Amino acid sequence: MPQRVHPKESAPALVRPGVLRTSIKAEPLTCTIGAEVFGVNLADASRDDDLFAEFRELLLKYKVLFLRDQDITRAEHVAIASRFGPLEDHPVAGSDPDHPGLVRIHKELDSKPEHYENALHCDGTWRECPPMGAVLRCVETPEVGGDTVWVNMAEAYSRLPEHIRTQIAGLRARHSIEATFGAVMPMEQRHQLKARYPDPEHPVVRTHPETGEQILFVNAFTTHFVNFHTPDNVRFGQDHAPGANNLLNYLVSQAAVPEYQVRWRWRRNSFAIWDNRSTQHYAVQDYWPAVRKMERAGIVGDRPF
Numbered sequence: 471m472p473q474r475v476h477p478k479e480s481a482p483a484l485v486r487p488g489v490l491r492t493s494i495k496a497e498p499l500t501c502t503i504g505a506e507v508f509g510v511n512l513a514d515a516s517r518d519d520d521l522f523a524e525f526r527e528l529l530l531k532y533k534v535l536f537l538r539d540q541d542i543t544r545a546e547h548v549a550i551a552s553r554f555g556p557l558e559d560h561p562v563a564g565s566d567p568d569h570p571g572l573v574r575i576h577k578e579l580d581s582k583p584e585h586y587e588n589a590l591h592c593d594g595t596w597r598e599c600p601p602m603g604a605v606l607r608c609v610e611t612p613e614v615g616g617d618t619v620w621v622n623m624a625e626a627y628s629r630l631p632e633h634i635r636t637q638i639a640g641l642r643a644r645h646s647i648e649a650t651f652g653a654v655m656p657m658e659q660r661h662q663l664k665a666r667y668p669d670p671e672h673p674v675v676r677t678h679p680e681t682g683e684q685i686l687f688v689n690a691f692t693t694h695f696v697n698f699h700t701p702d703n704v705r706f707g708q709d710h711a712p713g714a715n716n717l718l719n720y721l722v723s724q725a726a727v728p729e730y731q732v733r734w735r736w737r738r739n740s741f742a743i744w745d746n747r748s749t750q751h752y753a754v755q756d757y758w759p760a761v762r763k764m765e766r767a768g769i770v771g772d773r774p775f
Contacts, residue, residue: 494521496528496535503622503749504732505532512741513542516549526554529603530681534620534732534744540607541739544569544765551605551767558594558601558770561647561666566765575764576609588755589690590621590725593746593768596647596691598670602771603746608736609765615757618742619733621750626724627675627686638721641674641698645691671696674721676774678748685748687774688721725750736764747771 496505507528515521529535542550548569551557557571566572594600606618627635646652648664655663674695676687698704698714724730734742744751746769 494524494528496532498532499536499734500732502625502730502732503532503620504534504536504734506536506538510537511542512537512540512550513546516546516553522550522553529743529745533622533624533749534742536734537741537743538737539739540741544572547605547607547765548572548767551769554605554769555602556770558768560768561651561663571767573766573768575766577758577762588753590619590722590750590752591690592623592687592750594771595645595672595687595689596650596667596670597771599773600672600771601746602769603744604766604768606742606744606764606766608738608740609763610738611736611762612757612760615754615760616762617733617735617754619731619752619754620742620744621725621727621752622730622748623686623725623750624678624683624748625730626727627684629730630686630724634720635675637703637717638674641695642671643674643688643695643718644669644671644693645689646693647691649693650691669693672774676747679772679775681748683748686721686724688718689725689750690722692718692722694718747774 493509495508497508498505505528507525510521510525515525525535544566548557548571551571559571560573566574592600593604630638646664646669647667648660648669652660652663672687674686674688676685677683678685695714695718698717699710704710704713734740
């Protein structure tokens with residue numbers, strides 16, 4: 471099937487002609503983000519340097535890759551994720567005791583509905599170095615429901631009005647685990663969490679370290695700008711508050727634009743691999759009290775610039 475090409479070529483060519491093997495086929499799912507990959511087994515890609523290199527090229531191009539019917543072991547799941555880089559633990563969810571870096575996201579029949587996944591977010595921006603990406607597997611899912619949505623935040627940035635891109639150039643913002651995961655914790659525990667992960671400061675527009683794309687880098691973990699109150703932006707107090715909040719809310723809302731999104735329906739042994747530097751995602755929680763079990767390996771990233 472021929473690839474669909476977005477009419478606006480805003481990013482450099484990421485896949486060199488002749489690089490990809492004909493055995494690996496990628497079928498785009500939308501005009502802006504996401505492709506389903508056929509003809510590759512993730513266990514093989516974890517062991518084969520050339521195969522993995524092709525796979526990584528596809529990830530840079532499509533930002534999130536989807537695969538079906540990958541009946542591999544947890545050790546192989548960790549192995550393919552580890553090819554991208556070291557894996558990281560999660561301070562709230564923790565890791566599988568036998569496979570460090572593999573986080574079990576199991577929603578059982580007796581689980582209560584949660585409120586932190588069904589928000590558009592970029593994983594771990596409350597870290598100084600947010601994750602590079604993640605490899606997520608579906609272990610069990612409802613017959614209907616529990617989809618996940620991903621968003622192309624490079625596309626979101628490129629389509630901003632010119633005057634907004636000018637205004638946010640050089641802006642920086644704080645991101646917080648305390649105000650999100652920590653919000654339901656007792657105060658002492660919440661303060662301990664913040665002491666372990668102080669609110670980092672990230673650029674509002676980051677540069678992708680491999681593709682050079684400019685990416686709108688604010689999400690549900692972002693609390694406020696740190697350098698907005700300048701003579702260029704603020705004439706009176708009204709321009710600062712609520713002016714800065716209005717601008718941040720507008721930027722965060724761009725991830726909700728359907729033209730930048732892809733939606734994936736899970737089945738058992740389906741996988742999604744995404745570039746966390748250039749995307750956001752949203753786990754749709756329309757299935758409770760049905761069971762949904764996922765397992766994710768998060769990959770250590772670098773400091774945004």
